[in-house]
Amino acid sequence: MLNNWKTILLLAIPSIASFASMTVTGMINLIMVGNLGAMAIAIVGVSNIVMYNAWAIFSGIGNTVNYLVAQNFGSNNMKQGIARTYIALLLSLMAGVIILFTGLFGSEGILNVLGSSPDMVSEGKNYLQIRFFAMIFSILSFALHGFFRGIGNTRTPMIASLIGNAFMIFFTYTLTYGNLGLPNLGLAGAGWALFIGEAVVFIISAFAFLKTLNAQFHLVAKPVLDFIESKLMLRESLKLGTQEFSKSMAMFVFTAFVTRLGTHALAANEIALSIMSFGFMPAGAFGSTATILVGQEIGREKSFQARKMGTETAIMGSIFLLVLGTVEFFFAESIAKIYTDDPLVFELTAKLIMISAFLQLFDGFFNFYGGGLRGIGDTTFLLRTSLVLAWGFFIPLTYVMVFILKLSSYGAWLALYTYLALFGITLLVRFYKKDWSKISLKQAAA
Template structure:
C-alpha cells in the first residue's frame, strides 16, 4: 500500500486555509502581510460569495416563473439599493471603528460601538419597513414596472421591504465581526442563511410537499426567513461571549455620543452607496424602456456580475480591516503595503473573470433563462463590462481602504463625481441622443468604473488617509 505524500508547501496552504475558516488569528498588526491578507480574505471572500448566492439562487428559481417575475425582482432590488446603502454604510463605519479599537486592544469600547450600531440599524429599518408596507405598488411603479406587473407582483416588493431588518442586521453584525478579525463568523452566518434560502426557495415557489405554492412571493419569504436565521446565529455569538466582542444588556442604553461618532464615520459610507444606488436606479429605468425581456436579461447579467464582484469585495474588506487595525497599532506604512498587495490580487482575479465573460457569457446566461432576447441582452452586457473588469479591481480595493481608515468622505466625493457627473450623463447621452440602445448603458458603466479606479489611485498615493482619527 502506497502512502500519498502531500508537498510541504501545499500542506502549509491547506493549514492556512483551515486557520482562516476557523478564525484562529484575529490580530493582523504583526507578522507576514501576505499571510494576514490570506487569513482575512478567505472567510471574507467566502462571505461575499455566500451573500451573492442569495441573488443567484433567487434569480434561478424566479426565472422558472417567468420574465415578468424576473423583472419584478430586478426592479425591487433596484429600489432596495437605498436600504443596502444604509446597511453597507453603517457596516463600513462600524468595521473602521471596531478595527481601530481592536488594533488598540480595547475590546470593551468595541462592544459599546457594536451595541449602538445595532440600535441605529434597527431605527433605520423601522422607517423603511413602514414605507415598504404602505407604498409597495407606488415604489414598483416608480421603478418602471407595467401596471399588470405591479398589480400581480407588488406583494414581493412589500415582503422584501417590510422585512428589511434582517438585511440591515446581517450587514451590520458582519461589519462588527470583520472589524475585530472574526471574519469566519460573518462567513458562517451567511452559510446558514443561504442553506435555508436554497432549501426553501423551490419549496415555497413551486409548492412542493406540504408547502404552499406562493410563486414569486415564495422567493421573498424564503430569503427573509434565511436571513433571519443568519441574524439569530450572529446574535448568539455576540451575546454569549463566543466572539472577541461581547454584548451585554446595559450597552443598549442609547448613547448619543457613540451614535454620533458612528454616524460621522458611517454617513460618508452611506452616501457613497446612495450615490451609486441612485445611479443604478437611473440605469435600471433606462433599461426598462427597452422592454421586459431586455430588463430580465440585464438583471440576470448583473446578478452574474455580482457573483464575481462580491468575492473581490471580500478582498476589499480584508484590506479595510488591515488598514484599520494597523492604523490603530500605529503602523501606517504596513497599512499602505497591505492595500497595494491586496489590489494586485484582486487584479489577477478580475482578469480571469473577464476572460470567462468573453468566452462563456452566453453559456452563463442560458443557465438562468431560455428567453432568446434576455440571453442576447445579458450576453452583450457581460461582454462589455468585462472590458472594464481589470480597472474595477483597483477602484474597489482602494475606495474600501479609505473606508477602513475611517476616511469615508474621500470615496463619497469620488463616487459623486464619477457616477453622477460622468456615468449618468454618458448613459443618457448614449441612449437618448446617440441611439446606442442598451449598449449605451453598459458602455457608461465600463467608462465610469475605469475613471473611478484612476482617480482613487491618484488620491490614495497622497496619503492623507493615514492621519484620519476615529
C-alpha cells in the same frame, strides 16, 4: 511578503465564500423564479435594485462599525469598539422602523415611479413589500458582521451567510411552486424565502456576538450609549451611507433607463448583473479585507504598514478578477443560457457580459482602494467623489448613450463601466497621494 499574503487570504477567503454564497443563492433563486416567465425575472430584477438602494441608505452603519472596530482592535481598546457596536445596533433598529413603513405603504408607488407596466406593478408589489420586511434583518446583520470583520473574524459572517442562504434556497424551491407539501405561493413564496433566510442570518450573528463578548473579550453584554460617540457613529454612518446610496441610486436610474427599452432588454440586463456579481464578490471581499487590515494597522500606529497591506490586498484582488474575467469572457453565452432559453435574452446577455468581463477590474479598484480609504477614515472624500461621479458623470453619460446615440443596452453598459473605471482610478490616486505620516485613529470630538 508571503506572510502578508497569507494574512490577506485568511481574511479574504471566508469573505469571498460569504459573498459567493449570497451570489450563488441570488443566481439559484433567479433561475427558479425564471420558470415563472420573463415578467417574474423583470420583477425580481427591479426589486433587487430597489432593495440595493434601501440597503445602501443604511449600509453606512455597518461600514462605520467595521472600520472603527478595526482601529479599536489594533489599538487594543475593544471596550470602545463594543460600545460603538451597540450604538450601531441601535441605529440599525431605528433604520428598521423606517424600512418597515416604507414596505407597508410605499411598495406600489416605487414600482410606478420606476416606470413599470401596470401588470408588473400588480404582480410585483406584494413581492417587493416582503423584500422590505426581510431588509430589516439584513441591516442588523450587516452591523454585526461589521463588528466581526473589524476584529479579523470573517468566518462567523461566512457561517451565518451559508446557513441563511441554504434556508433561502430551500424555501424558494418549496414555497414558489408548492413542493414538498408546502403552499404554492408563486413569486410571493420566493419573497418569503428571502425573509426566512435573512432572519436566520441575524439570529446566528446575534448569538455569536453575545458569545464572543464573553469568550474573547470577557465583557458582559451591557449596552452603554455615549452621546459623543453616538454623534461620531451617526456622522460617519451618514457619510458612508450617502456615498453608497448615491452609487446605488444612480444604478436605480440606470435601471429605469433600461426598463424603457422593453422587457427583454430589462431581463437581459438583470441576468447580466446577476452574473457579473461574481466579479463584485471578490472585489467586495478584498475591499472589506483592505478595511480590516488598514484599520488595524492604523490602530497600532503603523501607518506605512497600513499602506503596504492595502497595496498587497489590491494586487491579490486584481489577480482574482482577471482570472474570473477570462472565464466570463470565453463562456459568456453558455453561462447566460443557464438562466433562460429565450434567444433574445441570452444572446444580448452574453454580449453584455463580454463587454464587462475585463472592465470589472476597475470596479475592483473602487472596492480595494475604497476599502483602504475607509480603513483610515477618509470618508468625506469618498462621499464627495461618489456624489460628483454618480450624478455629474454616470447618469448624464448613460442618458446620452441610450437615448441620444441610440446604443440601447450596449450604450448603457459602456457608460456603466466608464463610470466605474473613473471611480476606481480616482480612489487609487487618492490612496497613494495621502500623507500617511499624518494619519491617526478616528476619535469623537468633544
